[in-house]
Amino acid sequence: MSFQKKAPLSHKLARLFDLPLDTMIDWPRIILSGNKNVSIQNHRGIIEYDQSVARIGTKMGELLITGDGLVLVCALKEEIVVEGRICNIELVDWR
Amino acid sequence: MHFNRLISFLTGYLVILIRGAHLEKIINLMATSGLYVWDIRRLEPQTLEVKIRAHGFKRLREMIHRTGLHAMIVSKRGWPFIWRDINRRKIFLLGAVAFTSVLFYLSSFVFFINVDGFTGHEKERLLNALARKGLKPGVTRRQILERKNLIEREIMVDTPNAVWLGITIRGIVAEIKVVKRKNTPHLIKACDIVAGRSGVITKLITIRGIPVVKEGDSVARGDLLISGSIWYNDPQANNLISREVPANGIVEARVWYDLNVSEPKIVWRPEFLPSVRREYKLRWGPKLWTLFGWGEKKDGNYSLIRQRKRIFQGRNPIAIVELIKDNWQEVNWRRVRLSDSEVRKAAVRSINEKIRDFGLQKHVSKAMAWREEDNFLKLMVTLETTQDIATVKLRPERGGKEHHEIIE
Numbered sequence: 001m002s003f004q005k006k007a008p009l010s011h012k013l014a015r016l017f018d019l020p021l022d023t024m025i026d027w028p029r030i031i032l033s034g035n036k037n038v039s040i041q042n043h044r045g046i047i048e049y050d051q052s053v054a055r056i057g058t059k060m061g062e063l064l065i066t067g068d069g070l071v072l073v074c075a076l077k078e079e080i081v082v083e084g085r086i087c088n089i090e091l092v093d094w095r
Numbered sequence: 096m097h098f099n100r101l102i103s104f105l106t107g108y109l110v111i112l113i114r115g116a117h118l119e120k121i122i123n124l125m126a127t128s129g130l131y132v133w134d135i136r137r138l139e140p141q142t143l144e145v146k147i148r149a150h151g152f153k154r155l156r157e158m159i160h161r162t163g164l165h166a167m168i169v170s171k172r173g174w175p176f177i178w179r180d181i182n183r184r185k186i187f188l189l190g191a192v193a194f195t196s197v198l199f200y201l202s203s204f205v206f207f208i209n210v211d212g213f214t215g216h217e218k219e220r221l222l223n224a225l226a227r228k229g230l231k232p233g234v235t236r237r238q239i240l241e242r243k244n245l246i247e248r249e250i251m252v253d254t255p256n257a258v259w260l261g262i263t264i265r266g267i268v269a270e271i272k273v274v275k276r277k278n279t280p281h282l283i284k285a286c287d288i289v290a291g292r293s294g295v296i297t298k299l300i301t302i303r304g305i306p307v308v309k310e311g312d313s314v315a316r317g318d319l320l321i322s323g324s325i326w327y328n329d330p331q332a333n334n335l336i337s338r339e340v341p342a343n344g345i346v347e348a349r350v351w352y353d354l355n356v357s358e359p360k361i362v363w364r365p366e367f368l369p370s371v372r373r374e375y376k377l378r379w380g381p382k383l384w385t386l387f388g389w390g391e392k393k394d395g396n397y398s399l400i401r402q403r404k405r406i407f408q409g410r411n412p413i414a415i416v417e418l419i420k421d422n423w424q425e426v427n428w429r430r431v432r433l434s435d436s437e438v439r440k441a442a443v444r445s446i447n448e449k450i451r452d453f454g455l456q457k458h459v460s461k462a463m464a465w466r467e468e469d470n471f472l473k474l475m476v477t478l479e480t481t482q483d484i485a486t487v488k489l490r491p492e493r494g495g496k497e498h499h500e501i502i503e
Contacts, residue, residue, distance in 0.1 A: 045123040051137050072135035074096060075126045081096075 028058035061094035107149040107173035115164035212273030285339035288321035291486035294348035304342030346485040352478045358442040370425035442474040
């Protein structure tokens with residue numbers, strides 16, 4: 001017998017009123033500008049940071065950014081901006 | 096982001112080196128506690144460089160103690176720290192302020208005048224003219240900018256060999272650009288327009304100068320029609336400035352001409368006689384040879400009719416070669432009394448020639464008066480016509496200086 005988790009009420013409301021889900025739910029929002037800059041909103045802190053690797057925790061899972069000369073341009077409660085030569089972005093263990 | 100950086104510069108910020116293990120922990124602490132940190136850079140595996148606002152350092156120090164890390168301020172940046180450094184060097188600050196003030200003050204003057212378009216004497220003349228109008232090294236930019244258009248106009252009047260002139264003030268340099276006229280007109284001196292004939296003015300068009308008469312005025316010969324002295328107001332100096340210019344205009348007037356001819360009633364007329372002498376001659380330069388001829392020429396009155404036929408013109412007028420035919424006709428002069436109609440016709444013919452000579456064919460009206468005097472018939476014609484009576488009269492030299500008067 002398969003068990004399927006019910007969708008939360010907020011999801012149902014968002015679908016009903018045709019609203020974007022990221023405004024209703026605190027899903028992470030990742031904005032990548034070229035290969036130079038990536039901005040992550042609704043994060044849950046930095047797990048690891050190096051000049052070549054940045055691991056950032058989110059509600060859905062872990063975000064792995066690899067590249068060269070990575071710098072945390074901005075580290076705020078709501079947003080983290082990583083700048084450098086970004087080679088790879090990986091979603092690790094996402095639900 | 097840029098606004099935050101600007102605020103950070105104004106409030107002052109620190110560049111800090113944090114050393115220890117698990118540096119991600121301090122980053123998360125700083126981010127969650129609301130400290131604004133930026134440009135986080137991992138320099139070495141256990142070293143982190145962070146920029147933080149100066150007033151947030153106290154809170155950061157507490158966090159560092161709590162996490163067991165070590166922090167060191169590398170540099171202090173931003174306006175408060177710059178200002179503190181400047182305050183320590185008051186003389187330097189004073190010097191910088193004085194230097195800036197002097198530079199600012201001096202930059203409000205014009206020190207150099209560059210002329211583009213004229214060279215040599217023309218350039219010198221232009222520079223002198225500019226100096227007379229107030230544009231010379233040492234005057235303020237403001238003085239020039241206020242009167243720029245006026246100076247340009249006046250210099251254009253004084254410089255007839257310039258077709259266009261523009262003044263541009265760039266910093267302390269006044270750049271004068273001149274476009275040279277290809278065919279320089281003759282320098283026209285200041286002059287008035289006066290009446291060349293007496294008459295009644297019918298049309299007045301002033302091109303330059305100030306008219307002193309109006310349509311319908313009657314003027315005598317020599318009366319001033321358009322004055323070459325113009326006056327205008329200088330609003331900056333509150334002055335009336337007088338300039339002497341070459342007046343110009345069209346002044347048409349109704350004028351009257353009295354033409355007289357005197358025609359004789361008795362004239363001498365030739366009566367041709369049969370005696371004829373005809374000769375053919377050849378001329379070569381100054382030399383003249385008689386080739387052949389016939390007939391007889393006696394003592395008495397002869398009428399000579401000479402006909403020429405050029406054979407070779409040549410470039411040199413001395414080397415003309417021509418054939419000449421001379422016809423000597425004996426005449427007897429007789430005194431003839433002309434009839435009245437003949438005399439009148441001759442008089443009318445003479446007067447028409449005079450009208451043509453004076454260029455009065457397009458006259459408005461004509462009045463004729465006949466008078467007999469002994470053996471002559473006199474005809475006097477009065478013609479009324481419209482013509483331009485404007486005549487140039489040069490003004491006496493005044494040294495070319497302007498005349499100023501204060502308006503009370």
